[in-house]
Amino acid sequence: MKFNALMVIVLMTFIGCAEKKSNKLADTFDKDAKEELIDKWYPLALDKDDGGYYTNITYDFKVGKEHEKMIVTQSRQVWVTSKAYKEYGDKAYLTYAEHGFKFLRDVMWDKENGGFHTLVTKQGEPIVKPYEAKTAYGNAFAIYALAAYYDVSKDEEALDLAKKAFMWLEAHSHDNEFKGYFQHMEMDGTPIVRTEDIPSTSDAGYKDQNSSIHLMEAFTELYQVWKDDTVKERLTELLLLIRDTIVNDKYSMDLFFTPDWTPVSFREDSKEVIQEHFYLDHVSFGHDVETAYLMLEASEVLGRTDTEKTLEIGKKMVDHSLTYGLDKKLGGFYEGGYYFKGDDVLTITNFDKNWWAQAEGLNTLLIMTRMYPDDKMNYYEKFEDLWTYTQKYMMDDTYGGWYSWGVDVRPEVKEELKGHVWKTTYHNFRALINCKHQLEMLNAE
Numbered sequence: 476m477k478f479n480a481l482m483v484i485v486l487m488t489f490i491g492c493a494e495k496k497s498n499k500l501a502d503t504f505d506k507d508a509k510e511e512l513i514d515k516w517y518p519l520a521l522d523k524d525d526g527g528y529y530t531n532i533t534y535d536f537k538v539g540k541e542h543e544k545m546i547v548t549q550s551r552q553v554w555v556t557s558k559a560y561k562e563y564g565d566k567a568y569l570t571y572a573e574h575g576f577k578f579l580r581d582v583m584w585d586k587e588n589g590g591f592h593t594l595v596t597k598q599g600e601p602i603v604k605p606y607e608a609k610t611a612y613g614n615a616f617a618i619y620a621l622a623a624y625y626d627v628s629k630d631e632e633a634l635d636l637a638k639k640a641f642m643w644l645e646a647h648s649h650d651n652e653f654k655g656y657f658q659h660m661e662m663d664g665t666p667i668v669r670t671e672d673i674p675s676t677s678d679a680g681y682k683d684q685n686s687s688i689h690l691m692e693a694f695t696e697l698y699q700v701w702k703d704d705t706v707k708e709r710l711t712e713l714l715l716l717i718r719d720t721i722v723n724d725k726y727s728m729d730l731f732f733t734p735d736w737t738p739v740s741f742r743e744d745s746k747e748v749i750q751e752h753f754y755l756d757h758v759s760f761g762h763d764v765e766t767a768y769l770m771l772e773a774s775e776v777l778g779r780t781d782t783e784k785t786l787e788i789g790k791k792m793v794d795h796s797l798t799y800g801l802d803k804k805l806g807g808f809y810e811g812g813y814y815f816k817g818d819d820v821l822t823i824t825n826f827d828k829n830w831w832a833q834a835e836g837l838n839t840l841l842i843m844t845r846m847y848p849d850d851k852m853n854y855y856e857k858f859e860d861l862w863t864y865t866q867k868y869m870m871d872d873t874y875g876g877w878y879s880w881g882v883d884v885r886p887e888v889k890e891e892l893k894g895h896v897w898k899t900t901y902h903n904f905r906a907l908i909n910c911k912h913q914l915e916m917l918n919a920e
Contacts, residue, residue, distance in 0.1 A: 498914075498918055500914055501910075501911050501914035501915050501918070504907045504908070504910045504911040504914065505907075505908075505911050507870070507907055508562075508903075508904055508907035508908050508911065509559075509563065510875075511870070511875045511876070512875065512876060512877070512900055512903055512904055512907065513555065513556075513559050513568075513900055513904055515536050515874075515875040515876050516532065516536075516552075516876075516894070516899075516900050517556060517567075517568070517571045518567070518571060519532070519536060519538065520532060520538075520552065520894065520899075521571060521574055522542070522597070525597050525598050525599060526574070526577060526578040526581070526582060526599065527544050527549050527574075527575060527578035527579075527582065527583075528544075528548070528549060528552045528574075528575055528578075528899075529542055529894075530542045530543060530544055530545070530548060530894065530895060530896050531892055531894060531895055532876075532892060532893045532894030532895075533892060533893065534871070534874060534889065534890050534891060534892065534893055535874045536874055536875065536876065536893065539892060539894075542597040543594055543595070543596060543597065543602060543896065544578075544583075544594070544595050544596070544597065544599075545593065545594050545613070545896050545897075546579075546583050546591045546592060546593055546594070546613040546614070546616060546617055547612065547613055547616045547897070548896055548897070548898075548899050549575060549578060549579060549583060549620075550575075550579065550613075550616035550617045550619060550620035550621075551616060551620065551899045551900070551901035552571075552575050552620075552899050552900065552901075553572050553575035553576055553579065553620035553621070553623070553624055554616075554619055554620040554623045554624075554901060555899065555900045555901055555904050555905075556568045556569070556571040556572035556575065557569070557572040557620070557623040557624045557626065557627050557628075558623060558904070558905070558908065559571075559904070560572060560627050561626070561627050562908055569627060569628060572624050572627070572628070573624075573628065573630075575620070576620075576621070576624050576628075576630070576633055578599075579591070579617055579620065579621070579636070580632065580633075580636055582595060582599040583595060583599075583617070584636065584639075584640075585601075585609075585662070588609075588662055588663045588664060589639070589643045589647075589664065590609045590614055590640070590643045590644075590647070590660070590664055591609070591613055591614050591617045591640065592608075592609070593607050593608060593609060593610055593613050594607070603662065605679075606659045606667050606673075606677070606679035606680075607659065608660065608661055608662040609647075609659075609660040609661070609662060609664060610658055610659060610660065610686070611644060611648045611656040611657065611658045611660075611686045611690060612658060612685065612686040612689055612690075614640050614643070614644055614648070615644075615686065615689045615690045615692070615693040616689065616693065617637075617640055618637050618640050618641055618693040618694070618696070618697055619689070619692060619693040619696050619697075621633045621634070621636050621637035621640070622634070622637050622693070622696040622697040622699070622700050622701070623696055625637065625700055626699070626700050634700065634701065637697055637701070638701065638703075641694075641697065641705075641706065643664065644656065644690075645705065645709075646664070647660060647664030647665070647666070648660060648664070648666065649709070650682075650734065653734055653735050653736060654712055654716055654736075655682055655687060655712070655713070655716055655736070656682070656686060656687070656690055657682065657734070658678070658681065658682060658683055658686045659678075659679050659680060667679055667680050668680055669681065669733075675752065676751060676752055676754065676755065678731055678754070678755060681731040681732060681733065681739060681755075682731070682732045682733070682734060682736065683730060683731045683732065684717070684721045684728045684729065684730050684731075684762065684766075685730070685762065687713055687716065687717055687721060688717060688762065688765070688766050688769055690709075690713055691710065691713040691714060691717060691769055691770070691773050692769050692772075692773075694706055694709055694710040694713065694773075695710060695769070695772055695773045695776050698710055698776055698777070699776060707777065710773060710776075710777060711777060711779075713773075714770060714773045714774060714777070714779075714785070716736075717766065717770060718770055718784075718785055718788055720736055721736075722766075722788060722792065723738070725758075725795065725814065726763075726788070726791040726792045726794070726795045727758045727759075727760075727763050727792065727795055727796075728759070728762060728763055728766060728792075729756075730755060730756060730757065730759065730762075731755050731756070739755050739756060740756055741755070741756050742756075742814070742815070742816050743816065746815065749813060749815070749824075750824065753811065753824065753825065756813075757811040757812065757813050757824060757825070758799070758800070758811055758812045758813065758814070758821060759810075759811055760796040760799075760800030760801075760808045760809060760810075760811070760812070760832060761808055761810075761829060761831060761832025761835060761836070762832075763792045763793070763795065763796050763800075764792065764793055764796050764808070764832070764835055764836045764839045764840075765831075765832075765835035765839070766789070766792065767788075767789030767790070767792045767793050767839050767842075768789070768835065768838055768839045768842060770785050770788070770789055771785055771786055771789055771842065774786075786846060789839075790843060790846070790847065793839055793840070793843055793852075793854075794852055796808060796836075797852060797857060799812060799820075799821040799823075800812060800821075800823075801857075802828070802864075805864060805868070805883050806860050806861055806863060806864030806868075807828040807833055807861065807864045807865075807868065807869075807881050807883070808828060808832040808833060808836055808861075809823050809825060809826055809827070809828060810825035810826070810827040810828065810829060810832070811823075811824055811825040812824055812825075826884055827880055827881070827884055827885060828868075828869075828880060828881035828883070828884055829879065829880055829881075830869055830877045830878060830879055830880070830898070830902065830903065831902035831903075833861060833864065833865045833869055833881070834865075834877075834902040834903050834905070834906035834907075835902060835906055836861050837858060837861055837862060837865065837906050837907075837910050838905070838906045838909040838910055838913065840854050840855075840857050840858035840861060841854075841855075841858055841909075841910055841913035841914065841917070842913065844858060844913075844917065845913065845916060845917060845920070864881070867883075868881040868882050868883045869881055869882075871889070871893075874893075876893045877893070877903050878891075878893075879891060879892070879893075879895075879898055
């Protein structure tokens with residue numbers, strides 16, 4: 476086929492328009508990350524009286540009333556403000572990160588037993604809830620934050636604390652027999668063993684995918700600033716455990732496991748029992764699309780030669796979520812579904828749409844766009860649809876920030892908290908900045 480001059484002009488015009496559109500979209504993601512998200516949060520969220528960050532932020536960005544401080548929430552904000560400094564170079568963000576680091580160091584680290592407390596009062600007194608004195612999940616996020624803060628501050632004290640937390644997990648949480656990590660621990664680090672008196676709906680004593688993927692995420696961050704052989708070994712172990720064991724043959728992840736990695740399943744029970752145990756056993760589309768990204772990131776940081784296999788499995792996880800977990804009418808990933816016994820097709824059992832699944836979906840769909848530009852799934856179209864949904868139903872165009880749930884399903888959240896013990900700026904900011912970078916790379920390719 477020969478191109479005449481007119482065809483070349485038309486083609487170049489089309490390419491130029493596409494690049495301008497993509498460049499403009501990258502700028503939009505940048506603005507939404509900075510002006511409509513983190514600059515709404517900071518310095519508002521800094522607790523200058525007792526240290527760390529306030530927990531409750533109201534729908535119209537005022538400081539709320541309840542401020543029990545959880546290691547996960549506190550750590551995520553150190554990570555975000557550290558990354559914001561790295562992204563924008565504004566030293567105010569570094570100051571906000573330092574503020575949070577000092578709270579992790581001085582208050583949330585258990586100076587008697589080691590490890591990070593899961594929950595403290597606003598003033599910093601430990602709150603010990605059953606089975607949750609210490610968790611692998613919480614300590615993972617502390618490591619994640621400390622490594623990111625060290626990366627931009629070069630504060631050796633932060634790296635030393637990250638190393639101490641890693642070695643504490645190594646001594647108390649790591650399972651040398653079956654691999655992976657015990658999630659729930661006593662104050663002294665003793666793993667909690669599941670007994671008959673623990674309610675069937677409780678996850679106490681189980682291993683799980685969620686702590687595993689975030690330990691992998693944390694060790695990925697840590698290994699980039701501390702090239703330790705044991706960190707590399709544990710990161711590799713987690714990557715292969717998640718990819719080859721936790722991901723099942725339908726290319727979703729099983730959620731909870733006995734110590735030997737036998738999945739916890741209620742598939743043989745009635746639908747009533749299955750629904751009662753939804754937390755322990757369902758398909759979580761958000762975790763699946765997020766993990767596809769986290770596995771790929773870990774594989775690349777490790778410099779593995781089988782990254783292509785990891786990418787292929789991640790693609791199948793994304794395809795499964797797009798096929799079964801996406802609202803085909805309005806858009807957005809549902810909270811969860813289930814393969815009932817005898818069914819080959821998944822049934823949606825929770826139609827809610829949480830904020831973090833949409834955020835992680837945006838980033839992962841752009842990765843798939845770059846990796847598989849001509850795939851029949853048409854990832855970029857799916858990305859555009861999800862972005863349209865997110866802007867319309869998840870992002871607050873009056874006060875800024877993101878709702879906890881899609882208002883197409885739960886309109887009441889418009890006047891609920893923007894920040895709470897499980898919600899900060901972490902998923903949103905990471906996804907928006909990653910999307911900005913992905914779009915810039917698409918422009919350059």
